[in-house]
C-alpha cells in the first residue's frame with residue numbers, strides 16, 4: 001500500500017551542547033520532510049551535526065527545541081508505551097560499527113529485538129528466512145560476530161534492523177567500517193530494500209559512492225541544511241555521483257575527503 005503524505009517532519013530542530021561560554025550549536029534550525037519510500041541521504045563535514053540529527057530522530061537524545069513528527073505525531077510527546085513502540089518497531093537503526101552482541105549468533109542477534117518487544121515468533125522465523133536469503137547471510141546465521149567478515153556483520157545488523165519492519169531505517173555511516181566491495185554490496189541491498197519493499201531510509205554518509213544510491217541528499221554544515229540534490233528519474237548513479245562530488249568540491253578542498 002502506498003501511503004500518502006509526509007512520513008517524517010523535522011521542524012526547526014535545535015540541539016545545543018554545553019553552557020553559555022562553551023556552547024556548541026550542533027543543530028541550529030534544521031527542517032525537512034521525508035516522504036514514504038524515500039531514500040534520503042545526509043552529507044556534511046565532520047562535526048556538522050549529522051549524528052546529532054539522527055540521534056534526535058531516534059530519541060537517543062532530546063533536542064533543545066523544535067519537533068520531529070512521525071506520521072503527524074510529535075515523538076517528544078510520546079508516553080513511555082508509545083516511545084517503546086516507536087523505538088522497537090517504528091524505527092530501525094543501523095550503526096557504522098554494527099553493534100552486534102559478541103556472545104550471540106547472527107540469528108540470535110537478529111531475533112533479539114523481537115524477543116524484547118514480544119513479537120510473534122512464527123512470523124519472525126518466516127521473516128528471518130526471507131531477509132537472510134535476500135541479504136545472503138543464510139550460511140552464517142549460526143556463526144558468532146567474531147567469525148564473520150565486516151560485510152557479513154553489517155548485513156546481519158541490517159536484518160536485525162529490518163525484521164521488525166520499521167517505518168523508517170536510520171543508518172549512520174553504514175559503510176564506514178567496510179571495504180569498497182562490501183560497501184557497494186551493502187548499498188545494493190539497501191537500494192533493493194528501498195525500491196522493492198518501499199522501505200524508507202535516512203542515511204548519514206561521508207562517502208559519495210554510498211550517497212549516490214540515495215534518491216535525495218541534504219547537505220548540512222554548521223547545524224543547518226545548505227543544499228539539496230535530487231536524483232532525477234532514470235538518472236544513472238554515476239551521473240548523480242558526479243553531481244554529489246561537485247557540491248562537495250564547493251565546500252572546499254575539491255575532494256570527497258573534505259567530508
Ligand SMILES: Nc1ncnc2c1ncn2[C@@H]1O[C@H](COP(=O)(O)OP(=O)(O)OP(=O)(O)O)[C@@H](O)[C@H]1O
Pocket residue numbers: 017018024025026044045046047048049050051052053
Ligand atoms: N555529547 C556532546 N557534548 C558536547 N558536544 C557534542 C556532543 N556530541 C556532539 N557534540 C558536538 O556537536 C557537534 C556536532 O556533532 P555530531 O557528532 O552531530 O557531528 P557529525 O556531523 O556527526 O560528525 P562526524 O561526521 O565527525 O561523525 C560537534 O561540534 C560535536 O563536537
